[in-house]
Amino acid sequence: NAGVTQTPKFQVLKTGQSMTLQCAQDMNHNSMYWYRQDPGMGLRLIYYSASEGTTDKGEVPNGYNVSRLNKREFSLRLESAAPSQTSVYFCASSEVVGGLAGGPGVNEQFFGPGTRLTVL
Amino acid sequence: GEDVEQSLFLSVREGDSSVINCTYTDSSSTYLYWYKQEPGAGLQLLTYIFSNMDMKQDQRLTVLLNKKDKHLSLRIADTQTGDSAIYFCAETVYNNNDMRFGAGTRLTVKP
Numbered sequence: 001n002a003g004v005t006q007t008p009k010f011q012v013l014k015t016g017q018s019m020t021l022q023c024a025q026d027m028n029h030n031s032m033y034w035y036r037q038d039p040g041m042g043l044r045l046i047y048y049s050a051s052e053g054t055t056d057k058g059e060v061p062n063g064y065n066v067s068r069l070n071k072r073e074f075s076l077r078l079e080s081a082a083p084s085q086t087s088v089y090f091c092a093s094s095e096v097v098g099g100l101a102g103g104p105g106v107n108e109q110f111f112g113p114g115t116r117l118t119v120l
Numbered sequence: 121g122e123d124v125e126q127s128l129f130l131s132v133r134e135g136d137s138s139v140i141n142c143t144y145t146d147s148s149s150t151y152l153y154w155y156k157q158e159p160g161a162g163l164q165l166l167t168y169i170f171s172n173m174d175m176k177q178d179q180r181l182t183v184l185l186n187k188k189d190k191h192l193s194l195r196i197a198d199t200q201t202g203d204s205a206i207y208f209c210a211e212t213v214y215n216n217n218d219m220r221f222g223a224g225t226r227l228t229v230k231p
Contacts (some may be wrong), residue, residue, distance in 0.1 A: 042224050059220075
């Protein structure tokens with residue numbers, strides 16, 4: 001199993017250019033996520049998809065769009081890149097299991113290796 | 121995320137214990153997590169604790185949770201150079217998909 005894969009690993013864009021970050025998982029997970037990681041700020045959730053066909057905004061969705069193409073794939077699109085979007089982007093997937101007495105279960109997320117994006 | 125706070129750096133000697141601390145603000149947190157990130161890699165789940173527990177032990181790792189003070193800690197016994205990494209505290213509330221991470225603590229283990 002490859003787990004969670006992301007392409008590309010590195011990308012340099014000019015301001016105003018567009019691009020799509022690709023993510024795929026082979027663990028048959030229902031939930032998938034996109035995060036960005038900035039120095040001193042930890043990871044911040046951009047968008048997530050709780051199941052195929054659904055997407056929801058996270059903490060920092062502005063400037064991004066997502067597509068849950070099928071159960072395996074979840075892409076992140078930057079329509080008009082800005083220098084503030086320079087960051088490392090991580091995709092993750094999970095299957096929430098083990099809820100107690102009908103409550104929420106553990107959300108163990110599996111992360112891809114990341115895409116380092118620089119916008120000039 | 122601003123809801124979860126950690127100190128940014130910790131340095132210990134090989135063989136000592138490391139204690140990484142975290143505070144969170146949402147009292148309705150259901151689970152609290154510790155993730156590890158090695159250089160150039162994504163995050164990997166180390167351990168988690170359900171919000172109605174006080175302590176969880178897993179080999180060299182001990183997690184302590186003080187719900188009253190909203191304080192979480194991770195103790196690594198007999199710290200090794202291979203433990204050098206960034207450690208992230210995270211919480212989920214009832215919307216279990218919205219995970220909030222701290223800024224991460226960079227642990228450096230000196231020989």
